[in-house]
Amino acid sequence: MARKKVKIELEDSEGSKYSIVVEGNLTREKVLKVFEMMNLLDDSSNEKYDAEEPNSLGERIMHLIEEEFPYGEFTSSQVLEAYEDRYNEPIKLSMVSTYLARFTSKGILARNRSGREWRYKRVLLKH
Structure with a gap:
């Protein structure tokens, strides 16, 4: 090998x-x-995290991804579950999916099809 x-x-x-x-x-x-x-x-x-908690939904989702899924793959369902656990408020899966699609189109996330679901991963930029 x-x-x-x-x-x-x-x-x-x-x-x-x-x-x-x-x-x-x-x-x-x-x-x-x-x-x-x-x-x-x-x-x-x-x-970034020493400041107050992010206010907008998109900021909250991105903040959550950065903390909970810094290098591994994740699904929209996993983000939904982590969001509801962290903020103790319900959110629709379609909202999470919409934000993940936006982050993907901006180049912040990459996504691959795995069976019936999309798997996302943070894009690590070189400094």
């Missing part, structure tokens, strides 16, 4: 640059842990 190699580069809000190379027997979980560690170094993402 060929050795897998992943290189991750990040620049934080202060201009510091981080680069990490992970090579060997990589699993999805190991790579996600590295991303989580790198995210802790990115002060700009943490500053």
